[in-house]
Amino acid sequence: MSDTTGQQTSEQPPEKDRRPQEPVRPGGGILMGRPFGVPIYVTPTWFLIAGLITWIFGGQLADVLPDLGATRYLVAFSFAIAFYGSVLVHELAHTLVALRYKLGVRRIQLQFLGGISEIEREAETPGREFWLAFVGPLLSLVLGGICWGAMTFVTAGTVPGVLLAGLAVSNLVVAAFNLLPGLPLDGGRMLRAVVWGLTGRPMAGTVAAAWAGRVLAVAVLFGLPMISSARAGTRSGGDTLLDTALAAVLAVVIWNGAGGAVRNARLKVALPGLTVRGLTRRAVSVTADTPLAEALRRAREAQAGAVLVVDALGAPLALVKEAAVLQIPEQRRPWVAVGALARSLEPGMRLPAGLEGEDLLTALRATPASEYLVVESDGSVYGVLAVLDVERRLTAAIAGR
Known part of the structure; x- marks a missing residue:
């Protein structure tokens, strides 16, 4: 449920027609607002994942807060909204840095697997590319730390305590996952920036980070089910099946994102020769x-x-x-x-x-x-x-x- 796609379109050809007055772009989802002039959309798939989070977290609350009864699902839904609020902060961090570097941001989308900041142009230097990628996980780490610290001011085993604990863990997981060194994750963009800086060639960085992303996809596909099987004694068969399905979805997204990054990089190299x-x-x-x-x-x-x-x-x-x-x-x-x-x-x-x-x-x-x-x-x-x-x-x- 993390920001698995990062700044997706920073590798895509920029589009000069931003149409700022258009209320809903095709496929964009529901327009929620325009902070800093950047439209934020919630796609229909968000409601699917929000329902899934509500169902899973609500079931876990039955053991932690048994007195809540059916109200636990309202608490779980509140957690889903708060979690995606933190994902939005993650994406806004990318957006603010992109605007600072005058790269342009087409839109932000909140969707099934997290958030996407569609940045119009590529960073001009590897240093800027590194910072643009790193600032998202950094904000997630900060949010996780704030929630962790706030737990000292509430009573454990209460609704505020459970929500803060859940947000602390989820933000730390989002940060850790996005720091994995493979495209299209933020960590992959950081690896790309490092290789770009060492070789002086953006394409070399993209290829290296894309192959790392493919290796990461295979690791996720087989690693998560293995971890789930090792914990099968404390989990239900349904939970194990859900972990396996999630691993497959994440692996496909990472693999396709890595391949797409290479294709878009090749396109950028070819564009100047397109006359x-x-x-x-x-x-x-x-x-x-x-x-x-x-x-x-x-x-x-x-x-x-x-x-x-x-x-x-x-x-x-x-x-x-x-x-x-x-x-x-x-x-x-x-x-x-x-x-x-x-x-x-x-x-x-x-x-x-x-x-x-x-x-x-x-x-x-x-x-x-x-x-x-x-x-x-x-x-x-x-x-x-x-x-x-x-x-x-x-x-x-x-x-x-």
């Missing part, structure tokens, strides 16, 4: 009433990979969609005009030939389309950019090819 000029196809210009077969014949002769629809004066009007062309059987192509298979040019479908990297991805997100007209600074046509070619280049980069 419009390097991906643009040569295009042939035809009028809208030109038969498709004739347009394709001209494209083959010109060794072009795209067809541009122009008016009588040669001004661009629309782009023929490759996907639509492929759906037309060859025997029908002499009878189908290219204008029926084209999409009219919108302002966002004209891209400067010098566009590259993150600016290119931002432009593609702003106006989704399958093809874009590429123009020079003087307005002349350079060619056509197909999104399929961009996706292929990014897929190859992520796969390390």
Whole structure:
């Protein structure tokens, strides 16, 4: 139940469109507030884990505080809320440091396995990366220590005493778990920062921390059930089964997070080399009433990979969609005009030939389309950019090819 994913999107391409006025982003969950201007969302999966915590902790309270009766589940639910409040403090620590370093924070999510701070950009130095990762577990340690110290002011065996004890232990567990040296945990980001600092290469740090994360995932998958089996004499079979299921979920999350970190790091390395000029196809210009077969014949002769629809004066009007062309059987192509298979040019479908990297991805997100007209600074046509070619280049980069 810890913050197993840390600052998830600090390894993802930044998104300039933060849409601060949007009440609920798709998949974001329920908007709870905007401290420091950063939206906080609670996903539906939080209610599932809150119910699970209430059920398990409520059952344990029957032995510790038998006089509570059914009220123990209300106390257990209060603990679930307080626990996730401490997780929120953990995430706010990451957020404040990210804002201090002007990295930008897209949002915070509270979900099934803890919290996620979606940081828009990567830290510029290994020192900042280390501190950005370490501050979350540090705050969890501080909260655990505060709860532990506060127990001296309450009576043991009472509701306040039990709640403080539970919060002290849970925060210390969250801190310890997140300090494990493997991505995507905070400890993995700290390991990445150390290797980055020693080698001078961020990618080397990411690879080392990702492999450590995979080893950690295997250790969690087999280690937690073994520990649970060793304690089986004092626990029920249901508890042992729950531990095994939790181990499997954590192992999958850690393994996938480690792999995702490597893929995103490769993407960051590839982005500077992603240029419009390097991906643009040569295009042939035809009028809208030109038969498709004739347009394709001209494209083959010109060794072009795209067809541009122009008016009588040669001004661009629309782009023929490759996907639509492929759906037309060859025997029908002499009878189908290219204008029926084209999409009219919108302002966002004209891209400067010098566009590259993150600016290119931002432009593609702003106006989704399958093809874009590429123009020079003087307005002349350079060619056509197909999104399929961009996706292929990014897929190859992520796969390390």
